[in-house]
Amino acid sequence: MANRAYNFNAGPAALPLEVLQQAQEQFVEFDNTGMSLMEMSHRGAVYEKVHYETENLLRELLGIPEGYKVLFLQGGASTQFAMIPMNLLSPGKVGAYVATGSWATKAIEEAKLFGDTAIAASSEADKYARIPSLTDVKIPDNAAYLHVTSNETIEGTQWQAYPDSGSVPLIGDLSSDILCRPIDVSRFGLIYAGAQKNLGPSGVTIAVIREDLIGKPSMTVPTMLRYSTHAKADSLYNTPPTFAIYMVNTVLKWVKANGGAAGMAARNGEKAKLLYDAIDGSGGFYRGFAESASRSIMNVTFRMGSEELEKQFAKESEANGFVGLKGHRSVGGLRASIYNAVPPESVQALVSFMKDFQSRNG
Structure with a gap:
């Protein structure tokens, strides 16, 4: 479509055009039922087919082994910041x-509301410009779990590489890089991800949890x-x-048709290399x-010589059809989020704009 924006939003983020077009076709009437899927009972056979097919697609594309439950939850990944300590912390244990x-x-601050926490490693001294080395990670003997934010x-x-x-x-927390590359799920007790970056629209959060971690919480937890x-x-x-x-469901089918996690890794690696x-x-x-x-390979952050120049870049980029390039207010600068669904052509267009902007302002 000629009027599609170059969408670099950090989330909610770009969705594959083919997925949007399919959803458009099925929006008013789904599968010859005379109803939109949004109008149907979640207890009915039509929706349940979609529900379990989505779970099976996740199992296939993530390579989820036996002994794990796939959950569709609400409240965004931020609710998981609370659910994890509420369900997994117990007296005498700490969340690492x-x-x-x-x-x-944010996850650390939320966990402190429910129990003791420990910092296994930190890059705060470097303004979080790096991931700590694996050898820097020190897990306490009484750790109930070790939590990492993947991206x-x-x-x-x-x-x-994970510790x-x-x-x-x-x-x-794989909210912003789930299915951007293959991972070994068996190394995790729990992974979770808000859908609105690589999996679909906002409104559903995916959790994949090892069955032995699903038990009665040691504290009082709402149902x-x-x-x-x-x-x-x-x-x-x-x-x-x-x-x-x-x-x-439709996004996962698109991922599968485009080579699965390995195909996404190749696609994302090329886009990231072009931009870096x-x-x-x-x-x-x-x-x-x-x-x-x-x-x-999901969020490319960069700065320029002055904030004034960065503001000019953001303003001119918007005028040229680029969306979402202004950095987060907490760190400033510029950011291009190049999730799975961002087409390589959008990154190529951004690189061309960057070179042109430099030629006029360098």
Whole structure:
């Protein structure tokens, strides 16, 4: 479509055009039922088929082994910041966290409301411009779990390899990089991800939890905030966000048709290289924020010589059809979020604009 924006929003983010077009076709009437999927009972056979197909697609594309439950939850990944300690902390145990940036910090602060926490490693001294090395991660003997934020959308850093947590369950917030590359789910006790970056629209959060971690919490936890509630009911305890789950279904089919996680990794690697090469090859006109070894292939953060120049870049880019390039208010600068659905052509257009902007302002 000629009038599609170059969408670099950090979330809600770009969705594949084919997915949007399919949803448009099926919006008013789904599968010859005379109704939109949004109008149907979540207890009916038509929706249940979509529900369980979506779960099976996740199992296939993530390579989820036996012994894990796939949950469709609400409240965004931020609600998981509370659900994790509420369900997994017990007296005498601590929640261990690696402090890598803005989202990891939010998870830590929330966990403190429910029990003791420990910082297993931190890059705060480096303004969160890097991911701590694996050897820096020190897990306390009484850790109930080790939590990592796989990708920091605001700072633009990403774990290149995950720590080995041994017998301590590893928990991963994969909200902004799930299915951007293959991962070994069996190394995790729990992974979770808000859908609105790589999986679909906002409104549903995916959690994949090892079954032995689903038990009776040691503290009083509301029914809707217990993993056991949703695991026992296959995420149908109450009305799930049915249309958002349908959209995840269509996105997962698109991922599968484009090579699965390995195909996404190749696609994302090419896009990230194109953009980082433009930054590194600018002679200092553009400067990457994240240290090279910690750079994200999902969120490319960069600065310029002055805030005034950055504001001018943001303004001119918007006038040229680019959306979402202004950095987060907490760190400033510029950011291009290049999630799975962002077409390579959008990144190529951005690189061309960056070179033109430099030629006029360098």
